[in-house]
Amino acid sequence: MFFGEKLQSVRELNGLSRKELADQLNLSEQAIWQYENQYTVPKFEVVNELKKVFNVRAQFFYTEPFVTNISKVESIAYRAEDREARKKTKMETTFIDFISYFLDKFENKLNLPTSILPLLRDESMQLYNTSVEASDRLLQLESIAENARKKLDVQSNSELLYKLELSGIAILEKNMGPSIDAYSTWTSQQKPFIILGNKKKSAVRRNFDLAHELGHLLLHYKIDMDSLTKDEHKTIEKEANDFASFFLLPKAPFLKDFSAISKKSNPESYLDMKMKYMVSIGALEYRAYKMGLLTFEENRYFCATLNRKDYRKNEPLDEDIPIVRPGKVRSLLDLILKNHLFSLNDILNDYSIDRSFLESLFGLENKFLSKYFEESNRDYFNHSNVVSLFAKDN
Structure with missing residues (x-):
């Protein structure tokens, strides 16, 4: 029996409309x-x-669906400039459903620590939902950001991605086209995701994306993103931006470091701080200006210089700071497959998929999984084995 639902899900997983798939196959959309x-x-x-097209085997379409719907359209937070891209959000829910299914399957073989994100989210929302005057809203967001940085134990922004992965957030890269920077969501199983676009972007701007999406995860849980008006959407996007600024640039150390800058209106004067905080020059100056550390004239000159030197797109040092890529999923797969808790061949056969299907799904380079293929007569450990991801104290 051919399962049309499998075709629809794998089509959406690959971000194709019916018409786009039909064009590839020289068929009609009908x-x-x-x-x-x-x-x-x-x-x-x-x-x-x-x-x-989909890197699967024929049997894939003749076996019952294995993925369940645990991601909702209204729970996905896109960046403001991606508002028009929401028409493809259904396809992103399919991606989250597939990713979550395989992650759960693999993680069930490991002793993982309990994620601190749900508790941190509840703490953040409790404070966020406390009624305050409009003038105190920023102070409230700053307090939430400071608490999050402390609970996540972020000592340096260079380790931000690692700390977020350690906290329980599943972070992956995905080709989402030129208009989408990143998005975040909670699944119905209370698992947080941050998906980063893999288009060329500097390390410091990726850091801001991560902090921005963390803000959505902590502040905007249960908000129906799909029903927001344009103004409401702008409001929560600004809150996520403010959270990111407060989170990445804590007030006390920022004030101390900024006091050493001699010419506040010169973008090049911020290079040392950029290297320390792993934040763009523009974001550094904006934080300082909002704190009243620059005059209106100094801010205007700074912005004019950014535009004149085309620093809005490419800043000094952008090419020198390496981009940190998500590593948790890679480590998970390596641990699972090297310890033979699963056979890669068995996984591919059980789900009637090709190696490249998993590589594409997890954002891995081509042939990444090739080294895990084993001889058919290999003596694998049985599936009752459990390996701890973290060393136990003696």
């Missing part, structure tokens, strides 16, 4: 709709083409 709704069954030749 034909794809009929396959997905099981009004007709694709011919053998069509199934062979579907295999190539």
